[in-house]
Amino acid sequence: MRRLEVRELGSAEFEAWDALVADSAQGTVFHSSDWLVENALLLDQTLILLGCYDGEKLIGGCPLYLSRPYHLLHVASSKAVSTPYGGVVISDIGDAKQRTKEMHTRRIIAAILEHITRQGFDYVDLVNAPGLEDIRAFTQQGWNPAVYYTYVLPTHTDLLKTASKDVRQNVRKARRQGISSAGKFDPDVFWNLLVRTFAKQGKEPPVSERHLRGMLGLIKEKGIGEMRVASMPSGEVAAAEVTLWDAKMAHSLFAAASPEHLSTGAATLLCYDNVNSLNEQNHRMLNLMAGNIPHLSAFISGFNPRLVPYYGAEYPRFRYRILKRLKDGMYPDNYAR
Incomplete structure (x- = not known):
């Protein structure tokens, strides 16, 4: 040999x-x-x-x-x-x-x-x-x-049947308040949310504005992902998420939520709608990340994904x-x- x-x-x-x-x-x-x-x-x-x-x-x-x-x-x-x-x-x-x-x-x-x-x-x-x-x-x-x-989640999952009770309740609560989500590629919106998310924790964002804009630009240029936002009836953005993908699965990359709307269920509805959107685009699996950060694991595990080492x-x-x-x-x- x-x-x-x-x-x-x-x-x-x-x-x-x-x-x-x-x-x-x-x-x-x-x-x-x-x-x-x-x-x-x-x-x-x-x-x-x-x-x-x-x-x-x-x-x-x-x-x-x-x-x-x-x-x-x-x-x-x-x-x-x-x-x-x-x-x-x-x-x-x-x-x-x-x-x-x-x-x-x-x-x-x-x-x-x-x-x-x-x-x-x-x-x-x-x-x-x-x-x-x-x-x-x-x-x-x-x-x-x-x-x-x-955490890895099959996108064909009926989350209103398999997710935890609090996830299902938050999806319904968000809908009752008129919150909706849609695809919207807007780096300004995401950066603003990210800064506010980490400011509430007394921290700087883990990524610079230059870096974020550069990677979002690459995602859009190469068609390897999307940004989705959840909006209040007034049009104010309450949460945003960036997902990218390869031939094997989709990957949650960035997420941020408005501190003023954490209790509305907007972030939960956004994740729920994102899973369904990916399924419609024939991305069969979603890597939700977050398995190494306790407070994020507590949120993500509510969607009943599979824990993967x-x-x-x-x-x-x-x-x-x-x-x-x-x-x-x-x-x-x-x-x-």
């Missing part, structure tokens, strides 16, 4: 990368070259796409965002703002037997990890998509594993561990990233 080659892909190879992503069980819209390039540009980070070749054939890969925290550390990560996960993608080998599939996956991941560790990064954080169900190849290479969670792995070197200990000692509630 010949040795696999792992190297950085050039822009001329992005078409082959996107074909691999589309074919891979791990591939998502967050792995697409358009998404990765635009996100890195807006974050002022360096993007590298690692490709794993068997001869002339691209059979796997991993995107990395590079950054320099504190101007001291060299950090590589597969996740970033607007990119909840990325990680490795593995080519599909059809109806092969289990042992063959495992050997194929392990061989590709081992080659990618060997290449990454040779680059001398102080810290590497890979968060893989839910399509990667086995991270033994990481732990066998000495990487530290992590488990995360998301996904896996990460980190590789810290000595300098990172020392600086992290120093920072944790000075600021116990934070960590060096």
